[in-house]
Amino acid sequence: xxxxxxxxxxxxxxxxxxxxxxxxxxxxxxxxxxxxxxxxxxxxxxxxxxxxxxxxxxxxxxxxxxxxxxxxxxxxxxxxxxxxxxxxxxxxxxxxxxxxxxxxxxxxxxxxxxxxxxxxxxxxxxxxxxxxxxxxxxxxxxxxxxxxxxxxxxxxxxxxxxxxxxxxxxxxxxxxxxxxxxxxxxxxxxxxxxxxxxxxxxxxxxxxxxxxxxxxxxxxxxxxxxxxxxxxxxxxxxxxxxxxxxxxxxxxxxxxxxxxxxxxxxxxxxxxxxxxxxxxxxxxxxxxxxxxxxxxxxxxxxxxxxxxxxxxxxxxxxxxxxxxxxxxxxxxxxxxxxxxxxxxxxxxxxxxxxxxxxxxxxxxxxxxxxxxxxx
Amino acid sequence: xxxxxxxxxxxxxxxxxxxxxxxxxxxxxxxxxxxxxxxxxxxxxxxxxxxxxxxxxxxxxxxxxxxxxxxxxxxxxxxxxxxxxxxxxxxxxxxxxxxxxxxxxxxxxxxxxxxxxxxxxxxxxxxxxxxxxxxxxxxxxxxxxxxxxxxxxxxxxxxxxxxxxxxxxxxxxxxxxxxxxxxxxxxxxxxxxxxxxxxxxxxxxxxxxxxxxxxxxxxxxxxxxxxxxxxxxxxxxxxxxxxxxxxxxxxxxxxxxxxxxxxxxxxxxxxxxxxxxxxxxxxxxxxxxxxxxxxxxxxxxxxxxxxxxxxxxxxxxxxxxxxxxxxxxxxxxxxxxxxxxxxxxxxxxxxxxxxxxxxxxxxxxxxxxxxxxxx
Numbered sequence: 081x082x083x084x085x086x087x088x089x090x091x092x093x094x095x096x097x098x099x100x101x102x103x104x105x106x107x108x109x110x111x112x113x114x115x116x117x118x119x120x121x122x123x124x125x126x127x128x129x130x131x132x133x134x135x136x137x138x139x140x141x142x143x144x145x146x147x148x149x150x151x152x153x154x155x156x157x158x159x160x161x162x163x164x165x166x167x168x169x170x171x172x173x174x175x176x177x178x179x180x181x182x183x184x185x186x187x188x189x190x191x192x193x194x195x196x197x198x199x200x201x202x203x204x205x206x207x208x209x210x211x212x213x214x215x216x217x218x219x220x221x222x223x224x225x226x227x228x229x230x231x232x233x234x235x236x237x238x239x240x241x242x243x244x245x246x247x248x249x250x251x252x253x254x255x256x257x258x259x260x261x262x263x264x265x266x267x268x269x270x271x272x273x274x275x276x277x278x279x280x281x282x283x284x285x286x287x288x289x290x291x292x293x294x295x296x297x298x299x300x301x302x303x304x305x306x307x308x309x310x311x312x313x314x315x316x317x318x319x320x321x322x323x324x325x326x327x328x329x330x331x332x333x334x335x336x337x338x339x340x341x342x343x344x345x346x347x348x349x350x351x352x353x354x355x356x357x358x359x360x361x362x363x364x365x366x367x368x369x370x371x372x373x374x375x376x377x378x379x380x381x382x383x384x385x386x387x388x389x390x391x392x393x394x395x396x397x398x399x400x401x402x403x404x405x406x407x408x409x410x411x412x413x414x415x416x417x418x419x420x421x422x423x424x425x426x427x428x429x430x431x432x433x434x435x436x437x438x439x440x441x442x443x444x445x446x447x448x449x450x451x452x453x454x455x
Numbered sequence: 456x457x458x459x460x461x462x463x464x465x466x467x468x469x470x471x472x473x474x475x476x477x478x479x480x481x482x483x484x485x486x487x488x489x490x491x492x493x494x495x496x497x498x499x500x501x502x503x504x505x506x507x508x509x510x511x512x513x514x515x516x517x518x519x520x521x522x523x524x525x526x527x528x529x530x531x532x533x534x535x536x537x538x539x540x541x542x543x544x545x546x547x548x549x550x551x552x553x554x555x556x557x558x559x560x561x562x563x564x565x566x567x568x569x570x571x572x573x574x575x576x577x578x579x580x581x582x583x584x585x586x587x588x589x590x591x592x593x594x595x596x597x598x599x600x601x602x603x604x605x606x607x608x609x610x611x612x613x614x615x616x617x618x619x620x621x622x623x624x625x626x627x628x629x630x631x632x633x634x635x636x637x638x639x640x641x642x643x644x645x646x647x648x649x650x651x652x653x654x655x656x657x658x659x660x661x662x663x664x665x666x667x668x669x670x671x672x673x674x675x676x677x678x679x680x681x682x683x684x685x686x687x688x689x690x691x692x693x694x695x696x697x698x699x700x701x702x703x704x705x706x707x708x709x710x711x712x713x714x715x716x717x718x719x720x721x722x723x724x725x726x727x728x729x730x731x732x733x734x735x736x737x738x739x740x741x742x743x744x745x746x747x748x749x750x751x752x753x754x755x756x757x758x759x760x761x762x763x764x765x766x767x768x769x770x771x772x773x774x775x776x777x778x779x780x781x782x783x784x785x786x787x788x789x790x791x792x793x794x795x796x797x798x799x800x801x802x803x804x805x806x807x808x809x810x811x812x813x814x815x816x817x818x819x820x821x822x823x824x825x826x827x828x829x830x
Binding site: 086089091092093094096098100101103104109110111112113114115116117118119120121123124127130134150151152153154155158185186189278280286287288308310311312313314329330331332333334335336337339340342343346349408414416419 | 461464466467468469471473475476478479484485486487488489490491492493494495496498499502505509525526527528529530533560561564653655661662663683685686687688689704705706707708709710711712714715717718721724783789791794
């Protein structure tokens with residue numbers, strides 16, 4: 081072991097305009113550096129309460145069971161499925177991108193009988209399509225993605241789909257990883273049962289926590305399970321007691337990550353949700369206009385386009401990877417490429433949270449113009 | 456939402472002498488505040504390699520599959536079981552405290568036929584006891600705790616137990632949550648197959664990552680499973696590809712937590728393992744001497760006592776909770792109480808990582824003397 085080979089941590093000053101993580105605010109970074117208290121310290125227990133209140137604010141819900149899961153967004157997805165699925169349950173998954181596929185894989189893993197409803201990547205579902213599927217067969221749960229991180233598409237009609245699910249006695253699970261904190265996510269008004277997100281997208285905290293909210297309807301279903309939850313770390317019957325009044329020890333909460341999430345949520349509360357959504361929208365429109373001026377067209381039509389993640393098509397003859405590498409190496413700008421069926425065909429440009437700033441848009445457009453004009 | 460009710464983060468300057476988290480070094484806190492790069496940035500991929508190398512150093516292993524699991528120590532425990540257990544497998548758990556009980560619960564959850572080998576909390580097993588149990592019946596896996604955080608006991612004879620397990624074709628899982636980085640943990644020399652820990656104990660990073668190492672023998676067994684791993688987030692067949700050469704996307708690694716863990720491990724490498732273990736031992740001996748001078752006796756006899764976590768018995772007539780509250784409120788010192796069968800009977804005093812300092816020992820002894828003389 082030659083410790084000197086491990087140099088001081090000194091990463092390049094990246095401007096994070098990919099699908100997440102987004103750039104964290106200096107205030108959030110300072111919160112991360114705050115000295116630790118113990119996870120059972122009364123001061124930390126009070127902070128847990130505040131994080132829960134602030135999460136209810138961004139989810140626009142009164143759900144008591146609203147917590148940050150101590151893992152990344154994928155852990156939030158798994159929590160949302162494994163607690164509500166028992167072997168043999170019938171589950172419907174709407175799939176129009178990578179994260180729909182992942183929901184499908186996880187639901188299968190927990191022994192559900194899973195039906196797939198599919199749309200090509202980049203498209204969205206007509207809500208009536210999902211409603212009819214829910215009428216044809218009795219499901220325990222339907223899961224879909226609000227904002228598809230792999231395509232940039234925004235699924236409309238969530239309240240209608242939720243109503244259709246409830247008419248048939250099904251729960252609705254919604255992936256809000258790339259929407260929460262960047263565009264309206266109205267859990268109570270839409271009557272969504274279970275929603276999860278990631279800390280590192282439109283909330284601009286570092287990755288490592290998964291905001292989650294569970295309706296009383298879903299909580300009742302959890303309590304009336306016939307079999308134990310088949311996952312210990314993500315078991316909401318235990319997590320509910322840890323985050324609730326009882327404070328029954330389950331695991332050691334990631335103290336610093338909760339410091340960071342609290343600060344990120346406090347920033348959202350200070351800004352106000354409507355102002356925050358308007359900012360994301362305005363900066364997205366500035367980006368779209370600029371991309372069109374560079375003769376780039378978008379994968380997703382305007383009416384279903386996410387303001388938080390834009391997916392321009394790569395022009396014929398351009399190597400998308402070379403462009404991304406030049407953005408990173410010459411200008412410290414990170415954007416992402418497509419994957420799966422969209423590999424090589426799109427870029428994915430995130431304007432999320434602290435990264436959603438007009439100066440970032442102008443810089444990116446200018447750098448893209450510079451690179452594309454010479455490629 | 457009245458954002459102003461959420462004040463600036465300003466926790467009291469606690470001295471963390473409980474069973475974890477320990478106090479993080481200022482260098483680790485500064486690393487946490489480092490601006491983020493993306494999780495697929497070449498600079499982050501290089502950092503992942505470094506974290507793996509440094510983890511191999513503290514685990515004293517060449518195991519290729521050595522990673523930080525993106526969750527707390529309990530997620531490390533679950534990873535160590537769910538990947539190697541298939542329904543119906545015979546598993547032996549040695550239980551002499553809370554974390555042995557948790558191993559038992561988790562092994563059951565994954566459908567194992569679990570046998571319990573028990574000792575009262577605070578005692579350790581005679582290694583021959585476990586060896587005989589392994590001879591009586593064929594097991595797929597035996598799991599035990601090296602350093603019991605609930606009692607302060609250190610299990611001796613790990614190499615002998617590992618050899619006995621391997622003679623019968625069983626894997627050995629070792630909980631090193633309260634030992635890794637504070638006392639010798641020699642994965643290769645002891646021939647341990649699977650070991651896990653937590654970032655927030657003797658490594659003194661914040662909680663949120665679980666160091667894990669897996670022997671080639673166990674990795675082969677993982678690859679020859681008949682059924683898929685019954686957990687998506689903790690599935691080592693996927694995590695192995697994410698942390699390995701292929702870098703196949705699985706989840707978004709917690710960037711800042713990995714920054715912190717790297718810095719904490721770098722501190723361990725700079726200090727050197729032998730010097731680090733000697734420091735933990737010396738400070739523990741200073742504590743033991745001082746506690747005995749206060750007429751406190753220890754739950755665990757000297758030969759099995761952890762240097763990282765000391766568990767004095769609460770004297771008759773003393774309310775242990777009042778003492779802890781006074782330590783916290785008057786002196787900003789955190790220690791913990793006992794729980795389960797040891798509730799009210801012991802204190803748990805951690806001297807781990809950055810918290811293992813002679814000035815902390817003298818302060819704690821002085822504060823305890825002050826409080827006990829008036830109680």
